[in-house]
Amino acid sequence: MKYKLLQLIFILILINFTQQSKETDLLGYKINQYQFLNDFLEIASNILSDFVKTSNQKAYASKDHVYQETSDFFCSACKLTVDKLTEGSTLRKSFENMIIQSSSQICSNYLLPQEVCVGIASEQVPIIVQSLWEQYVNEDYFCPSNGYCQPVYEVIDIDELVQDILSDKPKKEPLIPSMNNTFKFIHWADIHTDQEYKVGTKAECDQVFACCREGSENASQDEMSAQYWGTKAYCDLPERTFVQMIKFVEKNLIDDIEFAIWTGDNTSHDAWDQTPEENIANTVQQTQDILEYLPDLQVYPIYGNHEVHPVNGYNYEEGAENGLKKLFSDLWQQWLDEESKEQLRKKGYYEQIIDEDRKLKIIALNTQSCDLFNFYLLRDPTDPDNMLQYLRNALMKAEEEGFGVYLIYHIPSNSGCYNIYATVFSAIVDRFSYTIRGQFSGHTHDDELTIFYDRDGEAVNVNWIAPSFTSYGARNPSFRVIEADIETLQIVNIHQYRLDLDYWNQFTDGETQLEWEKVYDMVSEYNLDNIYDYKNIDLLRQRVGTDQNTFDKYMFNNLSGNYESDGEINYKMSCKMYSTNKLIAECDGEEYQETLQEVLAGPWKKKIEN
Template sequence: MPAINPWPETGNNTFFVLQITDIHLDFLYQPGSQSSNCNSPLCCRNGEGDAGYWGTRAVCDLPPHTLLAFLQDFKQYNISFVVWTGDNSPHDQWNYDIDQVLNYTKTITKWFKEYIDVPVFPVIGNHDCFPMDFFNPGHEQVLIGNLSEWWEGWLSPEEIQQFSINGFYSALEPNTGFRVIGINNILGDNLNIFLVPNNTDPSQMLEWLRNELYQAEKNNEPVIIIGHIPNGDKFLDSDWARHYRVIVNRFQNIIRGQFFGHTHYDEFTVVNSIIPNTKNPGVIHTAPAFTTHSYINPSFRLYEYDWETKHLVNIHQYRLPLYQVNQGPSEAVFEKAYDYKGLYKMNDMSPSSFELIAEQVLNDAGFAQKFYENWLSQYPDEAGQCDEKCQKSLYCRLTSDVFNEAVTCDVDNKSSYLLYRVLEAWQGPWEYISE
């Protein structure tokens, strides 16, 4: 294990990385339609109701014009590059064929290329596959072939060649010197039936990740890892997560960010040390969704980095206040909801500082309520109350980077995890990867 230096002091010269995730665009969204009791798993498409023009906090996905409004204002944020962490089609994917699912990613790619003039690094989400959550290693020519074509220009020919094998790649970002590694962790998705015959490191992606990080270490390159499903999530196989944890422990000296989506919530997960009584090596940052599904306000975030050290300085969370913008003729103006250092009084962005946030969520009811409202991407008059059971559940999410460990921690909610534990048992165990 390499020696780890203390978290460095940072200067005033910074740059920004934008993350957008879980857009879940819906071409069938209709303002003024039913947002509830619509006799369908996905609403805001027909009937007469209260669906807002810019979106609705309900079981509804995103109107296309809301994404376009954000993109038209993109340049004001002065971004160095963008990470786009998957899930582009609506939540009723069973109603579509593969061409319809792909068309959502194709459309968003087209709009991004029209409005975004900096590098974009995309990854695959479980809703970008067909059927949803299913990715058959070595047999996804239609999905990977189309994405490889559409994402040319963002990725070099060599990077596209790597991506075209099984949906993961490593790219050097030219403006900042970051190495961005895009992983395909649908290869660890508990719902992916194609992993049942052999779920031990499908496509040898984690072995490849270790090799990429080793080469980056030799070249003294700072690294950002991006993916869709974060460690600790109920959909991500616990053995996969343990192996990933080992890799992060080994290469914590060069990993400067781990950015994921999928949950729709504004949260983080501390990566735990594999050596007892030592500092935890990293933090997985999970951005809230751009869709409104799960009763949230559309969100994106900016990561602020120090130019010299390439360490994270702050996280700035932006949100579209739907209640306000839907009241009458109005532009879709995203507002800065908060920044981590300012709201949570953090000294720095080290793992230890995020551990302190988790402890406050567990032990301070007022702090927990504030965190809970942001976790839901809601405002105080929209969110419910976070009681002691809620505080413990949040704490377990923030401190457990392996799903089985989250279940052990969150004892009061064990019954709600039963299905996902069955899915893990169905897939079977892995062989462990040593340090």
């Protein structure tokens, strides 16, 4: 039975991925064509989940844990047996090969071309198997879960942790911007250029995840083809479109811009056929482009889940990602001070003062620590690298010194993060909501926002999620300019810029100067009194779920201008603005169901102190 369950792990996670990621709508459609495959995988997933949950209850101590009497002799014998069985890597490697073969076969039989399936399996399965092996096939888990030893770890009570975080929340009067003076900065998100982009190739191809590129067939007259500046399909952008955007900023906006934030995901979506060097090549090129055309612009960057290799796979074992962290620290050294550069090199995240006089600093987080598809977290999802604890400490210091903070990161807490992480992160945001003057992320490719609430249900903070620059998923290339009050540092408006691809693809002359249109400012677009009083954003959320005109306008912007109303309101879009997946489910009248990854990774835990 265990062998069969292990064979299912990879394909189950692949299906789980397709159900959650907008990047895989076509794959999800293919899966739905095979009802027997859906049914089989759902049954297998439930069996596996029940098995793991039952084992965890025995393996980890908790408030409700019932201790059973154990024998020192049998405990020692169990530990010795497990140690002998797990010596070397032969057994684990045999599992890896078995799963790669079986999952690749199922995938290629029903879902995707063989080279895509083999590529994904070869990259991700070793991480999955290694992580689960280290999580479950060791004496500290196996022996307690089978009743031979007492638990070595205890579950961290998340409710108690949240209460601890909020226990010293100060009462502060809301900040009211004077609006006498403001400053502006740019947000670039999800650039995703493709160095193999090729005009005339199929925009709808067998590879599904990445089309419009070298290796794809040329499109016939009846087929959608790759266009010169970009294509509204599952295609990334040619580098020339990014350069045009930088030139547009230089020509039209730079005089009013104080700095830029850049929240990651810069490479193309052919994740099954990439190398570590290819995954960071676009970031290197885009950094050079920015330095060439905007040499005096201060930029605060952080990487996303596509910069790591394989995609999503960031290993938190000590020293494992030293090369990647050093690369980014060196690449961005002209924008980072010595302390921030060293912090990025050592930890993968950093903080830096933006303006000492205004008392403004930025904290850039590495959200691979919450990524559901970072399968290294299956080993242990407990606050990887202690980043959330660092965030608490950094915000406490900022509070004591009177600084306001902008948080930048790639993955929003409600869009592909472990729910436990999102719950703890949301509590930290609530606790330091006065100090956090703005949050900015990307990842979803959509123009949207996340609202954070306090224990009384009052909106206390917002994450402004920028739409993607890439056209991937049928979007128009976008970026935004954010306006903030100089005195309070509160965000007072968001100015959205969008390129009309359908129009500009008429002009294929390399000398053409593309023009991004300012399509809205947030306050006017949604008829808001202001956006610094978060009650107004909560009211907007309610209107999106109840008012047809507001819903249609929100969806048109959400999809970067690629939306036609069907006269119906999808209430789930208003629910999506909550900060955790559990809250989203509750808003939609559903009970939250843990993802397979969350079940396999298990709870947050700590070693029992003797």
